[in-house]
Amino acid sequence: MSLVVKFWGVRGSLPASMLPTGWRAHLQMLMKQFFTTGHSSLADVETYLNSLDLPLVGGYGTGTTCVEINSPKTRILIDGGSGIRSFSEKVMAGHAGSVKGPFHIFMTHFHWDHLMGLPFFSPHFVTNSEIHYYGVQKDLEEVIRAVFKKPFFPVPFQTLPSNIHFHILEPRKTLKIGDLEVTPYQLDHPDPCWGYKVVHKKFAYAHCVDTESTRVSAEELGPDLPLYQGIDLMYFDAQYTFPELAEKANWGHSAAQIGLDLAFRENIKHVLFAHHDPGATIAQIQDLKTQTAEYFQWRIDHAAESDEKISKVLWDFVHEGLEVRIG
Numbered sequence: 001m002s003l004v005v006k007f008w009g010v011r012g013s014l015p016a017s018m019l020p021t022g023w024r025a026h027l028q029m030l031m032k033q034f035f036t037t038g039h040s041s042l043a044d045v046e047t048y049l050n051s052l053d054l055p056l057v058g059g060y061g062t063g064t065t066c067v068e069i070n071s072p073k074t075r076i077l078i079d080g081g082s083g084i085r086s087f088s089e090k091v092m093a094g095h096a097g098s099v100k101g102p103f104h105i106f107m108t109h110f111h112w113d114h115l116m117g118l119p120f121f122s123p124h125f126v127t128n129s130e131i132h133y134y135g136v137q138k139d140l141e142e143v144i145r146a147v148f149k150k151p152f153f154p155v156p157f158q159t160l161p162s163n164i165h166f167h168i169l170e171p172r173k174t175l176k177i178g179d180l181e182v183t184p185y186q187l188d189h190p191d192p193c194w195g196y197k198v199v200h201k202k203f204a205y206a207h208c209v210d211t212e213s214t215r216v217s218a219e220e221l222g223p224d225l226p227l228y229q230g231i232d233l234m235y236f237d238a239q240y241t242f243p244e245l246a247e248k249a250n251w252g253h254s255a256a257q258i259g260l261d262l263a264f265r266e267n268i269k270h271v272l273f274a275h276h277d278p279g280a281t282i283a284q285i286q287d288l289k290t291q292t293a294e295y296f297q298w299r300i301d302h303a304a305e306s307d308e309k310i311s312k313v314l315w316d317f318v319h320e321g322l323e324v325r326i327g
């Protein structure tokens with residue numbers, strides 16, 4: 001009776017990988033470390049690789065935002081960034097032509113990185129497969145149709161053989177799909193952007209990407225505060241370092257320290273930081289992790305000194321392909 005969340009795309013703004021020269025330098029660093037940590041034989045390779053966090057070996061991923069959420073009876077997706085291609089390959093594998101869905105795709109907003117993968121979602125091309133799009137934005141259907149428009153994509157929307165339905169959501173009103181409850185809340189992002197709270201029984205996931213999180217206090221958040229309350233896992237926008245927030249005001253993205261503060265205050269159990277900058281290398285994301293760990297420790301020490309009670313928070317920076325079970 002749990003929720004399973006899988007992250008198919010975790011980059012922000014644009015799909016991006018390190019340059020070949022960057023990968024070469026990374027490989028050189030790993031090989032040097034292999035020998036300097038006492039390993040020497042072929043048999044040690046597996047042991048050595050297993051001792052490292054997966055992103056330290058293979059990076060954080062290249063695809064842009066796409067998250068899959070499964071309850072025992074229902075599956076939804078949030079956003080169709082380039083990461084949706086990998087999800088599509090998984091559902092199509094061995095079932096080409098017989099994948100009927102239904103697929104439920106909730107859109108946060110329509111910036112390129114959140115919809116560029118949609119034409120590569122293969123169930124669109126399967127006769128009578130059932131696809132439902134959801135969004136608060138009134139122009140949801142118009143925008144999704146435009147993604148398939150020539151000359152941007154060679155197959156026009158009106159020729160797709162699947163059955164595609166559009167559902168406009170009311171802000172902050174819960175929609176029941178199977179055994180899931182999904183509620184849109186507004187984030188702090190241009191154009192605008194809607195986060196989602198997804199609940200199954202006593203388990204809750206909060207999708208908070210893209211957001212600058214300029215509203216932090218309970219008073220400022222007002223009707224959007226419930227997005228952060230009673231949450232087991234929060235997916236939070238941490239594209240920038242804390243000092244970068246000032247230079248990049250109004251760009252619509254946040255930093256891990258802001259997410260941690262929200263998590264401490266609202267008793268959020270687990271936070272995954274995401275929307276990695278397209279230019280961020282493995283080393284730069286590791287750097288962000290170090291800065292976040294320092295802030296995390298400072299918050300705990302500060303709370304201990306001032307007798308402030310703060311909740312226990314588990315956190316990390318997400319990588320593509322990560323799967324998290326809630327409950």
Ligand SMILES: [Zn+2]
Nearest residue numbers: 012013113210
């Ligand atoms: Zn984005």
Ligand SMILES: [Zn+2]
Nearest residue numbers: 109111189210
């Ligand atoms: Zn955006």
